[in-house]
Each structure stands twice: as structure tokens, then as C-alpha cells.
Amino acid sequence: MGLVVAGAALIDMHNRLKVLRAERDWSQAVLAERLGVSRQTVNALETGRYDPSLPLAFKIARIFEQPIESIFSDEGALP
Amino acid sequence: MAKGLWSVIGKSVLGLLALVALVFLMGIVMGFLGAAGVVTMDGAVLWIMTMFSVVIMAGAFWVAVAWMRSIDEAAREAHKAAWFWGGSAGMAVGGVGVILAALPQAETLRFAAHDGRTDPAAYMAAGAFGMMMLMMIGYAVVWAWWWLARR
Numbered sequence: 734m735g736l737v738v739a740g741a742a743l744i745d746m747h748n749r750l751k752v753l754r755a756e757r758d759w760s761q762a763v764l765a766e767r768l769g770v771s772r773q774t775v776n777a778l779e780t781g782r783y784d785p786s787l788p789l790a791f792k793i794a795r796i797f798e799q800p801i802e803s804i805f806s807d808e809g810a811l812p
Numbered sequence: 813m814a815k816g817l818w819s820v821i822g823k824s825v826l827g828l829l830a831l832v833a834l835v836f837l838m839g840i841v842m843g844f845l846g847a848a849g850v851v852t853m854d855g856a857v858l859w860i861m862t863m864f865s866v867v868i869m870a871g872a873f874w875v876a877v878a879w880m881r882s883i884d885e886a887a888r889e890a891h892k893a894a895w896f897w898g899g900s901a902g903m904a905v906g907g908v909g910v911i912l913a914a915l916p917q918a919e920t921l922r923f924a925a926h927d928g929r930t931d932p933a934a935y936m937a938a939g940a941f942g943m944m945m946l947m948m949i950g951y952a953v954v955w956a957w958w959w960l961a962r963r
Contacts (some may be wrong), residue, residue, distance in 0.1 A: 747893065757906075766884075768947055769884070770884035770885070770886065771884050771886070771887065773886070773887075773959070773962070773963070774884050774885070774886035775888070776962070777962035777963075780962070782961065782962040783886050783889070783962055784884050785885070789885060
């Protein structure tokens with residue numbers, strides 16, 4: 734669960750990267766290779782300790798062939 | 813390992829070797845000029861060290877740029893956080909020393925800056941070096957924390 738400083742507010746971000754990667758039977762290294770980032774970065778993304786830039790988020794969405802909002806959500810989007 | 817890292821390391825090594833060769837050549841030239849009485853020994857050292865310091869700092873900056881371009885965004889973010897939080901914290905610690913050193917009471921302090929020197933230039937160099945070290949320590953601590961917290 735990542736905390737992003739957006740203005741004065743702290744926002745909890747969530748993502749489904751680990752689930753989507755597992756569904757495709759990809760290792761973190763494979764996903765890292767496809768995204769052009771390090772495996773450590775993929776791990777930081779999956780554990781919610783690092784939130785991606787917009788360009789990287791779009792790249793992730795393209796690779797998983799899903800809209801960004803179905804992969805990433807903030808606490809306001811949770812039921 | 814980041815893409816392009818080996819290229820950066822290879823070019824850095826080549827750059828350092830070129831710099832050593834340049835210093836060697838300048839040493840020969842300054843030797844001839846010194847023998848001809850055109851420059852003094854101190855003047856020759858100053859010319860060589862000026863060239864050396866400008867080239868090595870420009871090279872270090874080039875390496876930093878090439879390095880930042882070769883790493884991914886999370887690694888870049890770690891460096892930005894380390895620069896801001898670690899560097900600022902180190903500067904805050906060093907700032908205490910700057911304020912104390914500026915007090916009139918500090919005039920009575922007598923200690924050697926380095927090489928037994930007590931001249932103003934030595935104190936300036938020692939102060940700047942001390943501030944840089946504190947900022948670098950802060951940088952290293954925050955950088956390590958950033959990655960350890962995200963493993």
C-alpha cells in the first residue's frame with residue numbers, strides 16, 4: 734500500500750500487478766524485462782511501496798491489455 | 813544491473829586514462845616553460861591543477877548524467893529522494909557548524925585544517941569538504957533506506 738504525497742493529502746494506492754502477472758505465469762524478471770525496468774522496481778510496484786509514473790502506468794496497462802483504472806486504484810475507488 | 817551501465821563504466825575508465833595522459837603532457841609542457849623561465853613552479857602547478865579539476869568535475873557531472881539516464885524511474889526516484897532528504901539533512905547538520913564558526917567567539921579557535929595549515933583558504937576548503945561529506949553521508953543513508961524499505 735503506497736502513500737503518495739499529492740498536495741497535502743496522503744493517498745493509499747493499490748494495484749493488481751501481482752495477480753495479473755501470476756495469471757500469465759510471468760516471473761518478476763520477465764515482467765521487468767517487458768517493462769524495461771529492474772526486477773527490484775517490479776517488486777516495489779507489486780508490494781505497493783512505489784507508485785509508477787504515468788508513462789510507466791500506461792506501459793503496464795498496454796502490456797496487460799487492460800485499462801489503467803482496472804490495474805491501479807486509490808482508496809477513493811474502493812467500495 | 814542497469815542497461816548501459818557497462819558503457820558508462822567503460823567510458824569513465826577511458827576518460828580517466830585520457831585525463832592522466834593529459835596531466836602527464838601538461839607536466840612536460842610546463843616543465844619546458846618553467847625551464848625557459850616563462851612560468852614559475854607554483855604557476856605551473858596551478859595551471860595543471862586548474863585543468864585537472866575542471867576536467868575531472870566536468871567528467872564527474874557527465875558520468876552522473878549518463879548514470880541517471882541509464883537507470884529506471886524507481887532508481888532515479890531513490891536518488892532524487894536521497895539528494896533532497898539526505899542532502900538537506902546533512903546540510904542542516906553542517907549548518908550548525910557554519911553558524912558556530914561565524915560567531916566572533918570562534919576567532920579564538922586554533923586548529924589545523926589539513927596538512928598543518930591554518931590559513932583562510934585551508935579553512936574554506938576544509939569547511940566545504942566537511943559540508944560535502946555530511947551531505948554525502950545523508951545521501952547514502954536515505955538512498956540505502958529507500959531501497960531497503962522497498963525490497
